[in-house]
Amino acid sequence: MDFSDTKEEATFRSEVRAWIKDAAPTYLHDSLAASGFGNTRTGEYEPLAEAKKWQKKKADGGWACIQWPKEFGGRGATPMESVIWGQEEGLYGKLAGTFIIGQGMCAPTLMAYGSEAHKQRYLPPLASGEEVWCQLFSEPQSGSDLAGLRTRAEQDGNEWVINGQKIWTSGAHISDFGILITRTDPEVPKHRGLTMFFLNMKSPGVTIKPIKQANGESGFNEVYFDNVRIPDSQRLGEVGGGWQVSLTTLMNERLAIGGSIATGFPEFKALIDNLPLGNGRAIDNPAVRSKLADWYVKSAGLRNTAARAMTALSKGEVPGPENSIGKLVAGGMMQDIAKFALDLQGLGGAIVDPAIAASSARLQAMLLRSPAVRIEGGTDQILRNIIAERVLGLPEELRADKGIPFNKIPSGR
Amino acid sequence: MDFDFSQDEKMIREQVRKMLSARCDSGAVRSVFEGREAYASHVWQGLVEMGVMATAIPEEYGGVGAGYPSLCLVAEQLGAHLAPTPFSSSVYLATEALLLFGTEAQKQAWLPRLAAGEIIGTLAVTETVAQATADSIQLAFADGGLSGAKLIVPDGGIADFALVLARANGGALGLYITDLQQDSVTREAVATVDPSRNSSSITFAQSSAQLLGAAPDQGWSQLQQVLDRAAVLLAFEQLGGAQAALDMAVNYAQERFAFGRPIGSFQALKHMMADMYVALKLAESNCYYAAWALATGSAELPLAAATARVAAIQAFQLCARDNIQVHGGMGFTWEFDCHLFYRRSNYLTLQLGGLAEWENKLVDRLPAGEAA
Structure with missing residues (x-):
């Protein structure tokens, strides 16, 4: 060591x-x-x-x-x-x-x-x-259930014709290219009918609309495909092999996001070092200290877990699904920290103007952005499923759509 | 950077695991739990034969000098098997105190026998049913003797000697070594939440004792340093216990059926066990870091120790508690082992001072600013 x-x-x-x-x-x-x-x-x-x-x-x-x-x-x-x-x-x-x-x-x-x-x-x-590249995966009808996606790709000679809609595409509006997962065969079970492509985001028939988020900002987009043509040479992997390809992307998503994960702890610590509370300082308050200790333990735990993953990586081992804990811990923690930090400031904590609010309103920004952390790139619930099934070896979810051709799967409206 | 245990260290863990699997089953734990033995002597003997008490003691004092990372992994296995032995008192506390503060003569006198497992030591601090503070210690040292009582001493009924926190002539606190076999020492078993660990009160009546080391007024700060080191080692016991409780829960959830399915296929339970795993993983990584700090004598040890301690308390308490929940009614029977983990998790939380105490220490030790 x-x-x-x-x-x-x-x-x-x-x-x-x-x-x-x-x-x-x-x-x-x-x-x-x-x-x-x-x-x-x-x-x-x-x-x-x-x-x-x-x-x-x-x-x-x-x-x-x-x-x-x-x-x-x-x-x-x-x-x-x-x-x-x-x-x-x-x-x-x-x-x-x-x-x-x-x-x-x-x-x-x-x-x-x-x-x-x-x-x-x-x-x-x-x-x-x-x-700049983006990743065109999620759809209005398929978020956690990504393999339930509906954007169609139909072959026409040496080209594929794309119709459908993607959503939650980060940076689509500034992207030159994107990787796109589509359904090429709706008559086989859902995981088997998918195919991956990449495309020029300036292709005719691509329409990008920003999503106004709950926090007032717009980092994500809806992307519409209206008879967009992609040459077959831009297919990634086999026809019907898109799910396998997407696993490569998603595995790297965990590494890319998990590596330098924001928890809100440093911002919170800096805030309360000098924050008055009652007749003293916030950091001397027992309730504050207990929470501070708990969050430090989580923050240090994530940092040390990342160091272990790095050691494994440097020995040529592949980081496994246990790295799912990073975002699961950090997301909820950031939301809790932000809420608590504002609470310590009374009504003044409600101010979001960086010129007036404590710590340039960084904690307020976290409060409003953190709900998304617990959803994007795998919800807290999906991450717990991954840990339970792939790390602990517990039985898989019962799936109502298992083995059923995609176009026969019941769907709500 | 290499943030992992070495092959040699992992081999020691594996050897200890094998021995404990053979000797320290539920029956061995219950023989102490149900009062048939004061501690599991057969398990202790196994540890003696493997020489693990000597792990971190330098060779000049009869040890093997294999270092703290090895000792951490030994502790993890003791925790996983709920070993009902005085190992933590004797090795993490008494031995560490002697190594840190003993005079050369004291080290020569006690350490070789501790290394060989011939004698058992412990640390006596608590006098009331409140968290001990420097001001709360009443037990007196005067004219070469200790007088007064310690309310609860882990392994106090088994140990051959104790390091006793006492006040000299109504003034400064010091740590004193005393032989517990002398006639002026009275010991009485104290019933606790975890009967698989011996706990006793000890009363001294001008019992002969000697100052540990040479500083008669450093008792409280010496105690904190000993507790920091013991906290790292005990955290590994808690880690082992947490892992074993989680394994129990996962196994049971796969075998037990309800509504025509294994109960482990229900999300409510899967997510509960995922959260147990998360707490365990965070604790494990924090414990690894503390093991490194302990092994290298890093200046970060006080913060790293408190961090590992708090994380390990959280993980073991959560895993032991929710292991019962996964087992349902069977988890609340005397017959199932779930309560043995639950009891141990709560005892170990308190053994070196409770969660709030260590949270406080952790925050005291955080550097100012955006420390992450």
């Missing part, structure tokens, strides 16, 4: 540190530090332009997607080096939020199922942030 850097790791770290010291957009530091959850602040600068600028600079210096092979725009770095990079990039890593889905989920799918020519063409600009 050893938490210190090896000699190689220490050398790598100092190299990273030196490069970041020279190259980082320090003019964004204070705005990024005050960023609320799910809302990267760049002050007077345009967020997307700044994100792309930093990503391109990293790519030019050989520091983009460092774990990818060099030929695809990466650096061929080890998982451990990737962790070190993340630690050193720190606050500036928030700028990469725009690229997480493309680089963390679409890219591994392309690497596993794309042709050599596709990888050469699409991966380098994805690494450098010059092209």
Whole structure:
């Protein structure tokens, strides 16, 4: 057991540190530090332009997607080096939020199922942030039950014709490409009739509408497909093999999201250090201390669990479904923390204006955004099912649609 | 970074697991639980034969110097098997106190015998039914002797000697070593929520004792340091217990049928067990970190120990409690072992001071600012 850097790791770290010291957009530091959850602040600068600028600079210096092979725009770095990079990039890593889905989920799918020519063409600009990708999975009728999706793809010569609707697509409005899962055969049981493609988001027949979220922001979209044509060469995996392909994407989703998961703990701790409560300080109040201890235990537990996953990764093992605990713990915890933090401030806690509210209203932003954390990328309930079934080995859910052709499955309205 | 136990350490765990599987079954636990033995001597003997009491003791004092990570994994197995032995009192508390603060002569006198498992030690602090504080300690040391009473001492009826927190001449607190076999010492069994662990009151009547180490006024801070180290080791026992209780629940839920299905196929129970797993996993990772801090003498030990302790209390209490729930009515019978885990989980919560006490310590030890 050893938490210190090896000699190689220490050398790598100092190299990273030196490069970041020279190259980082320090003019964004204070705005990024005050960023609320799910809302990267760049002050007077345009967020997307700044994100792309930093990503391109990293790519030019050989520091983009460092774990990818060099030929695809990466650096061929080890998982451990990737962790070190993340630690050193720190606050500036928030700028990469725009690229997480493309680089963390679409890219591994392309690497596993794309042709050599596709990888050469699409991966380098994805690494450098010059092209943005999104993931077109969820539908109005299929969220947790993803395999119940209905967007149709019908073959017409060397092309496929797509009709249907996706929803909750992060960043579709700024994306150049997307990976798309469709139903190609409704007459077989649901998992067997799916096929994966990728497409140009500027294709004729693609319509993107932002969703106004409950917190007033718009990070997600509805995407409509009206006779959109995709060449067969952009199919990923076999016809009818889309479910397998999607598992690659979703497995990486867990890694991409689970790696640097926000809990709200640091923001809460900083807030209550100096927050008055009654005639004293909040941090001296026994009820506050008990909750603080509980949340620290969870926050440290997640950090240490991630360190164990990294150790496993560096030994060539594959992180398993036990990593599902990350988002499950962090989501509920953030919601609890936000609620409690506001409660300590009385009516003043209701203020969302960053100029007036404590901690630049970061906790208020969490209160309003955290319900989504418990839903996106697998609901709390689905994650508990995954833990119960795949980790603990408990029996599967009874499925009313098992073995039934997709078009015979009862559906509500 | 390498955040895992080594192959050698895991091998020690496996050997201890095998021995305990053979010797420390439910029958062995119940022989103590139901009062037929003060502790499971056959299990203790097995531990002696494997030499595990010597794990973290340096070779110069008769130990094997295999280090704390190994001892942590031994503790985990003792917890998983509900071992009814004075191991925690003797090894995590008495041995650690001697290693930290004993004079050279004291170390030479006690450690080789502790390493060999020939003698059993314990730590005596509690005097009232309130959480002990520095001010609450009344037991007196004067003219070379201890006078007064400790209300409840884990393994107090079994131990050969004790480290006793006492006040010298109405003033400073110190830790004193005393032989519990002397005539002036009276011991009486105390009934607790967990009869599978010996607990006794001890009364001293000018009983001969010697200051541990050389500082007569450092008793309270020495106690905290000993408790921090013991907290890490005891957390591994709690971890082992939590895992065993979860395994019990999962196995039962697969075998028991209701409404024509295994009860483990109902989401209400699946989600309950998923939450048990989450608590266990968080505790495990925090315990691993504390094991590293203990092994390396890191400055982070006080915070890491409190974190592991709080997480392990939460995990064992949740797993033991909900294991009963998964078992339904059968879980509340004397016959099923569920209550043995439930009782142990609550006893271990209190053994080094309860949850609120450790939550407080944790918060005291957090650095200022955005510490995550």
